[in-house]
Amino acid sequence: MEYIVNKNAQMGTGCHKIHTKECKNGPKKENRIELKECMCPLEAEKKAKKYFTIVNGCKYCCKSNCL
Ligand SMILES: [Zn+2]
Structure with missing residues (x-):
């Protein structure tokens, strides 16, 4: 999924x-800002924290599913 x-x-x-792209x-x-392909919302969150x-x-598209 791309975030x-x-x-x-x-x-x-x-x-x-x-968010996911969709x-x-x-x-x-x-x-x-493109976060590119991520395994799960948590990975996307780590990438996003480099910016902010x-x-x-x-809450609609990023329900965590890799804990
Ligand atoms: Zn969303």
């Missing part, structure tokens, strides 16, 4: 949301 992270933080929480709740193309301090998986 992306929102360049823009959420209002209030300052959190950058991680997620309908994901940000617009110009607001995405506070990241969080989308």
Whole structure:
């Protein structure tokens, strides 16, 4: 699965949301940073943390499944 992270933080929480590329709740193309192919949401989260301090998986597409 390919993942992306929102360049823009959420209002209030300052959190950058991680989504799969297919997620309908994901940000617009110009607001995405490509995280490329990841085994699971946790791997995507690690990659996203290189860009942003506070990241969080989308509750629709990033239900953790590799713990
Ligand atoms: Zn999502």
